Amino acid sequence: MRAVDIITKKRDGRELTRDEIGFIVRGYTEGEVADYQMAAWLMAVYLRGMTRAETLALTEEMLHSGAVVDFSSLGRPRVDKHSTGGVGDKTSLVVAPVVAAAGVIVPMISGRALAHSGGTLDKLEAIPGFRTDLSLSEFRSVLEKTGAALIGQTAEIAPADRKIYALRDVTATVECRPLMAASIMSKKMAEGINGLVLDVKAGSGAFIKTEAEAVELARLMIDIAREMEKEAVALITDMNQPLGRAVGNSLEVIEAFETLRGRGPEDLNTLCRELSAEMIVMGRAAGDIEEGRHVYDEMIGSGAAIEKMREIITHQGGDARAIDDYELLPRACHERIVRAQASGYVEAIDAKAVGHASMLLGAGRASIDAPVDLSVGLRVESRIGDLVASGSPIVTLYFNDEANVEEAARVIEGAYTLWPHAVAPPELIKEVLR
């Protein structure tokens, strides 16, 4: 078998066998297939697509390129949630403690911020001392003690995916359904879970722009999970504006803590409640979704969720006092209010641009090695459907370095579209796929 023949076959739109996919993935991971051959193959996959069978084979090859954790000895169901990424999405910081408080194990492996999109690991690291770089044995130990742990992708987990993902990022092959599905599922299937709740986002701030495409990706991931004998459910959710109000690491942690206290923004709370309810049902801690929602409300209302968050932070080396004293979190020195330049109803927000503005302030990464300023970000003051008067605040920027502030403000101004007539806010949860 030769890499060039496998590239040719995919280039010509033909279906690859499991052996051929195994050859190129293993060859690349082991350094026998060159970067440039993998890059040509990825572009061929991007433009020619993959069948379901090919995508499953790719997922399994990437999964088995590394360790697959076995947590069955923990004796309880293990359920994770994965989001395809958006702006202001801090749901992991809410659902992990809620669901663990309800008695379900949540072994969560997350990623970092890239481009306009935030990353759970960066957010967690805004909590002083919080360690996301646990080894697999530390991961297990935190799970045993608290029921939830939130870590980064270790070197042992799906090394083929790590290497391929880095290449996709620089070869314009990121937004490709089969590659996205295989990347997500190869990591998630390595976590030793029984079930997975997927939050597939569609809209201006997501990698996927339309609901139809989101449904296709979700369906593909559910099928892969089923083939691998795992439960899976997908929520198709709106990402046409940031989720909640806060965008930026420290600011999002505060919003997540507030949500765990029952004081979070309505949209964020609603999504966390639905995702948690699905996870709780999947984890056999409730009989149906309605009961799952009650469990969520109870965990929040009783303080069990915020106490679980305290436990998780402590076991992962963080300073849990930050939960009660937000002054312990990194805080930006300056504020700048961006104001509406006309009056009207907010018709649309380019959420990707909002994420980009936050990145310009230092909250995200333009490239994979760039440093992140955990204190900076922005607060969305006006959301879709809101009536704003000319000169009223639409976004507050929080920053330390003046350098890009004016550019960020211009990006925000350009991100808002106003309309003279009333506009209905978008539906947050568009569909649930089982």
Added chain:
Amino acid sequence: MRAVDIITKKRDGRELTRDEIGFIVRGYTEGEVADYQMAAWLMAVYLRGMTRAETLALTEEMLHSGAVVDFSSLGRPRVDKHSTGGVGDKTSLVVAPVVAAAGVIVPMISGRALAHSGGTLDKLEAIPGFRTDLSLSEFRSVLEKTGAALIGQTAEIAPADRKIYALRDVTATVECRPLMAASIMSKKMAEGINGLVLDVKAGSGAFIKTEAEAVELARLMIDIAREMEKEAVALITDMNQPLGRAVGNSLEVIEAFETLRGRGPEDLNTLCRELSAEMIVMGRAAGDIEEGRHVYDEMIGSGAAIEKMREIITHQGGDARAIDDYELLPRACHERIVRAQASGYVEAIDAKAVGHASMLLGAGRASIDAPVDLSVGLRVESRIGDLVASGSPIVTLYFNDEANVEEAARVIEGAYTLWPHAVAPPELIKEVLR
């Protein structure tokens, strides 16, 4: 400007600007754009295509990545011929001396064998002592003395093309019209020529399978030449069977010598005559094609052509006695006749398979660094339209090493299709584009 944005734009089927093409070609040549990014871009070009303006920009960027020779001081028109490659194509060894004997300068830069396709440089090197690795100043000096020189692509000529071609070969992006056109034309336009005669081959032994595709490639190259203020003519020729009888380096040199003596196979002689006539007209040594053909006949008939070949060989360090004594050329030790397994008319020959069989015997290269046995090859005994009896010879194999002989014989057997009824041989010259 970032490489990833240029890849994205081409991936999405949009037209690149000259600046963007310049950025990626120069960046790659200078090592600032990575192999894997160029590979992804090439695959996007393969699958999305390029406009004429993009192809012209690519050609010019590759051309100006290196030296452009100026031979205007030689005072006479300079004309070259380029073939897109086939099996048994030794026309360069005939037309260069004929056209130079007619008084036109022929500065010819050629390539090596790869896969099923032969290479002029390897053939020339079958002549003892013949040097193809002349520097540009040696090239000029041979041209001044003899009017023709046949060399390999030097490091100074179109380095961007060298680097990109090597990458295309391992990333399944060879058979792509705009990339082929830009690669050929960037090298040819660096030779300091006034005009170029193109032999664009279509058929089972060519990179291009159909006449329609060959016409498109030819038209594209003619347009590029015109934009760069050079004359160009293209012959669309048949490559559904090897050209002439001999395939393999030393064997093809002998057939070329025989043709220069007026004793060559009819098809080879016809094609050399037409190509030479076009070159002679373009080089102002004849007023029209009919006169050009007469000049060809005269150069062959008078012995001027074979004498010119002697001069070229001598000036390029070769032993010109080989022209008269074929025993001085490398010769294989063994022969094996492959026989027809049934009776019938030869309906089709898979010329690519014949080239592959020759490569299996050692005459060609499976990879770019593989050694070549200059003595081995084969002789085509039966051509399309011939009536063969069961057991009569179809091909004679010439070899030194037994290893692949049986496989080569099987490949030859599979390459021939017989038919019970008479079959007309294919038309050799299908079209002339001006």
